[in-house]
Amino acid sequence: xxxxxxARTKDEVDHPSSPVxxxxxxxxxxxxxxSLLSPFQIAYQTYGTLNDARSNAILVCHAxxxxxxxxxxxxxxxxxxxxxxxxxxxxxxxxxxxxVICSNVVGGCLGSTGPASTNPATGRPYGLDLxxxxxxxxxRAQAMLIDHLGxxxxxxxxxxxxxxxxxxxxxxxxxxxVFCALPIATGARHSxxxxxxHEVGRQAVMADPEWHxxxxxxxxxxxxxxxxxxxxAAHITYLSEAALHRKFxxxxxxxxxxxxxxxxxxxxxxxxxxxxxxxxxRFDANSYLYLTRAMDYFDLAADHGGRLADAFAGTRTRxxxxxxxxxxxxxxxxxxxxxxxxxxxxxxxxxxxIETDRGHDAFLLDEPELFAAINGFIASAARARGLGL
Amino acid sequence: MSVNRAQRVxxxxxxxxxxxxxxxxxxxxxxxxxxELLQETKQVDGRGLELSQRGVNECVARGLSVIxxxxxxxxxxxxxxxxxxxxxxxxxxxxxxxxxVLDELLRIGNRAIVSFPNFGHWRVRFSxxxxxxxxxxxxxxxxxxxxxxxxFCTIRDFVNLCEELGATVEKATALDANGQKIGLSMPWWxxxxxxxxxxxxLKRA
Numbered sequence: 001x002x003x004x005x006x007a008r009t010k011d012e013v014d015h016p017s018s019p020v021x022x023x024x025x026x027x028x029x030x031x032x033x034x035s036l037l038s039p040f041q042i043a044y045q046t047y048g049t050l051n052d053a054r055s056n057a058i059l060v061c062h063a064x065x066x067x068x069x070x071x072x073x074x075x076x077x078x079x080x081x082x083x084x085x086x087x088x089x090x091x092x093x094x095x096x097x098x099x100v101i102c103s104n105v106v107g108g109c110l111g112s113t114g115p116a117s118t119n120p121a122t123g124r125p126y127g128l129d130l131x132x133x134x135x136x137x138x139x140r141a142q143a144m145l146i147d148h149l150g151x152x153x154x155x156x157x158x159x160x161x162x163x164x165x166x167x168x169x170x171x172x173x174x175x176x177x178v179f180c181a182l183p184i185a186t187g188a189r190h191s192x193x194x195x196x197x198h199e200v201g202r203q204a205v206m207a208d209p210e211w212h213x214x215x216x217x218x219x220x221x222x223x224x225x226x227x228x229x230x231x232x233a234a235h236i237t238y239l240s241e242a243a244l245h246r247k248f249x250x251x252x253x254x255x256x257x258x259x260x261x262x263x264x265x266x267x268x269x270x271x272x273x274x275x276x277x278x279x280x281x282r283f284d285a286n287s288y289l290y291l292t293r294a295m296d297y298f299d300l301a302a303d304h305g306g307r308l309a310d311a312f313a314g315t316r317t318r319x320x321x322x323x324x325x326x327x328x329x330x331x332x333x334x335x336x337x338x339x340x341x342x343x344x345x346x347x348x349x350x351x352x353x354i355e356t357d358r359g360h361d362a363f364l365l366d367e368p369e370l371f372a373a374i375n376g377f378i379a380s381a382a383r384a385r386g387l388g389l
Numbered sequence: 390m391s392v393n394r395a396q397r398v399x400x401x402x403x404x405x406x407x408x409x410x411x412x413x414x415x416x417x418x419x420x421x422x423x424x425e426l427l428q429e430t431k432q433v434d435g436r437g438l439e440l441s442q443r444g445v446n447e448c449v450a451r452g453l454s455v456i457x458x459x460x461x462x463x464x465x466x467x468x469x470x471x472x473x474x475x476x477x478x479x480x481x482x483x484x485x486x487x488x489x490v491l492d493e494l495l496r497i498g499n500r501a502i503v504s505f506p507n508f509g510h511w512r513v514r515f516s517x518x519x520x521x522x523x524x525x526x527x528x529x530x531x532x533x534x535x536x537x538x539x540x541f542c543t544i545r546d547f548v549n550l551c552e553e554l555g556a557t558v559e560k561a562t563a564l565d566a567n568g569q570k571i572g573l574s575m576p577w578w579x580x581x582x583x584x585x586x587x588x589x590x591l592k593r594a
Contacts, residue, residue: 320449339456340466348434350449351456353442372450380452 005281006222008076009109013284014118016043016104016111017075018068021148029106029141033131039120042145043111044068044103047087048095050151056387057151058093059142060102061159061166064234064291065283067110070102071095076110076282085366092375097387098156101149105166106141107133107290115286116217128214133290135162135298139169146177155385156378158182160363161330162291165298168338171319172300172311180318180381182374185327185363187334188308188341189299194329197237198292201230205285214286227285228276235275240326240359244268301341308341315342318384319349320377322363322370329360350377398568399478399504400426402588406502406560407431411473414438414497416460416490417480421448424455436472438463461485464493476502482538488550495556495593504588507563509543509581528585544581551591560590 020043023029028038045068050057060070060083067074071081071088087093087100104112107130119126146154157170157178164186171181190198205211208226212219236244248268252258255265264270301308319342323335332353342349352373356362363370382388400423407413409431415424418437421444427433437455439445448455460477461484475498477490482505484490494501506528507513516524523533531538542550544563551558563571563584571584580587 318454339458340463343456343463343466344468346468346471348436348454349456350454352446352449353457354446355442369446373446376450376452383452 002277002281005076005278009282009284010116012043012076012110013114013116014111016068018043018045018104018111020044020111021145023144027144029137029144031131031137032134033137035131037106037113037131037137040106040113040141041111041117042103042106042113042141044101044145045070045072046102046149047071047100048098050099050149054151055153055155055385056097057099057101057146057149057154058156058158059146059154059170060087060100061142061157061163061170062102062105063159063161063163064295065231065279065288066163067108068102068104068112069110071100077278082364085364086371086374092371093378097382101146103142103145105133105138105162105291105294107138107287107294109284109287112141114284115214115290116284125217127217127286130286130290132297133294135165135169135294136173136303138294139166139173142166142170143174143177153177153179155387156180156182156381158184158374159186160184161186161360162295164330165295168300168311169298171315171317172304175312175315175317178317179385180320180377182320182322182377183335183338184322184370185324185330185335185360187330188301188311188338190296191334194237195296197233197329198296200233202289202292204229204233205289208285211285214289216285222280223285224277224280227280227283227288228273230288231279231283232272232276235272237329238359238361240328240357242326242357243359246357308337309344312342312345312347315345315347317347318377318381319347320373321349321351322373323351323353324359324362325353325355326357327360327362398564399586399588402562402564402570403476403478403502403504404430406588406590407433407474407476410434412471414467414472414475416464416475416477416494417483418444418448418453418455420444421451421453421455423476423478424448424453425451428453460490464490464497467493467497469496470499472498474498474500474502478502478504479506481505482541484540487540487542488554491550491556492554495554495591499592500559501556501591502588503547503591504586505542505547506538507544507581507584507587508541509545510566510585511582512566512585514582544584544587545577547587547589548577551589554593556591556593558589559592562588564588 028036164183167183205226208223210221211223251267253270304311321335323332339351415437424435445457475494513524563580564586
């Protein structure tokens with residue numbers, strides 16, 4: 001099973017099963033790092049139909065370990081799309097009404113150009129030869145995809161966590177192309193604590209001897225142990241103390257008593273090990289390095305002279321921000337400071353904080369209050385956009 | 390949506406003061422009843438600031454543009470003259486620092502609309518004078534120990550505060566116990582005695 005999943009992930013890197021858009025030497029991607037990425041490709045999925053006015057398109061931005069398969073069975077894991085609770089025919093984001101687009105970010109590993117992709121200059125995987133990718137680079141690439149799809153203005157851009165960072169970047173650097181924006185459980189910059197957790201994860205990957213200085217694919221190896229540890233540490237930050245206690249407590253795993261050893265005595269240990277092991281089959285370790293780095297580098301205020309409100313000056317985009325009470329990765333204060341900046345910029349903004357003990361990952365789950373907020377915001381924006389369907 | 394009688398009358402008076410297509414900030418927007426009314430009848434570009442998270446979530450679910458925040462601390466984040474009208478309906482008496490809040494309203498809006506229960510109304514005076522008790526009425530239903538209304542004022546007090554802040558009263562309306570407008574020709578003392586609710590339209594040059 002694991003080997004099959006890993007093989008499927010490898011297949012998806014250069015030749016994804018989803019549609020893929022290739023940009024030749026005439027259309028390079030300008031990177032914040034200063035260089036050009038060319039040629040490059042973007043793998044993406046679409047759902048529903050673009051209307052004649054081309055006004056019903058919604059771009060979904062995925063989080064750190066997400067992909068373009070937001071509302072279809074994942075080709076690697078065989079599991080439902082990562083936001084199928086929200087998106088699909090008859091769902092809150094109704095694909096009978098809206099044309100939904102989701103693309104794999106540049107730097108990812110499921111079909112868009114990333115460190116596991118074949119470098120055309122060498123015929124070998126890029127590895128660490130790929131320049132550092134930023135959130136703004138990801139958005140720049142998405143804008144090229146949107147151009148290709150013939151869409152002048154997106155009705156909505158939404159996403160959570162790293163996806164929310166992309167939403168904010170869209171609203172800041174392409175505001176005229178975004179009618180409404182829905183950044184969820186995110187921040188305008190990565191906090192010191194978040195950078196710290198990411199650094200732990202990266203060090204775990206790089207400390208694995210199978211990482212081979214980033215060239216593991218050349219040796220037919222993968223730093224599975226390091227990446228699994230990185231995932232285990234990160235996974236804790238996506239949950240909350242209360243939810244962990246509710247779900248696992250100090251319960252023992254398939255045993256009656258402590259073993260006085262270092263086996264997974266506790267359910268929580270077993271759970272985390274499982275999270276780590278399944279993750280390494282579907283994700284490339286170098287991609288994990290690149291994408292965590294992109295989040296660390298994100299600082300929207302710094303990109304606009306140190307004042308966040310200036311990132312949104314003169315914006316006509318309608319915003320709705322959502323945070324969760326138990327999210328300690330992107331606590332409510334992060335959303336609130338974005339709201340204050342939007343107020344100062346005179347923007348139209350809604351902001352809900354949702355009470356839940358499910359932590360950061362609450363945005364991916366069936367949260368009725370989250371859905372009510374999204375539904376109300378999208379419906380009223382759709383009326384304002386003349387999408388009175 | 391729960392609307393008590395005082396609120397209802399208040400809504401109509403406030404709505405009458407706002408021209409169509411204005412940019413409006415409703416401070417203390419509750420469950421969004423005024424914003425919704427203004428959007429339906431005046432097609433305003435409306436925003437809200439509300440203290441209770443439950444109220445905010447209800448507003449957003451109904452498609453209103455509302456954020457969670459505190460009038461006492463969060464008005465400073467709004468730009469100067471960002472709105473045509475800033476409305477503070479039945480909330481002034483519940484703020485910690487009414488003077489600062491009013492000052493902020495006048496900074497953020499070209500005009501401010503403030504409505505409040507008049508503590509100079511004869512029933513209130515009667516309760517204190519004869520019964521020697523803090524008044525508990527239909528419109529002011531709280532006991533002294535559990536009331537959110539910590540800064541009551543009379544119409545006269547409010548007019549003085551406006552003068553202190555350099556605000557011009559462009560229009561003032563007092564409503565009697567039946568929600569009827571008290572005649573314009575009446576002097577302030579009459580309003581202060583018989584007005585149960587007051588609605589002020591203010592501007593600072």
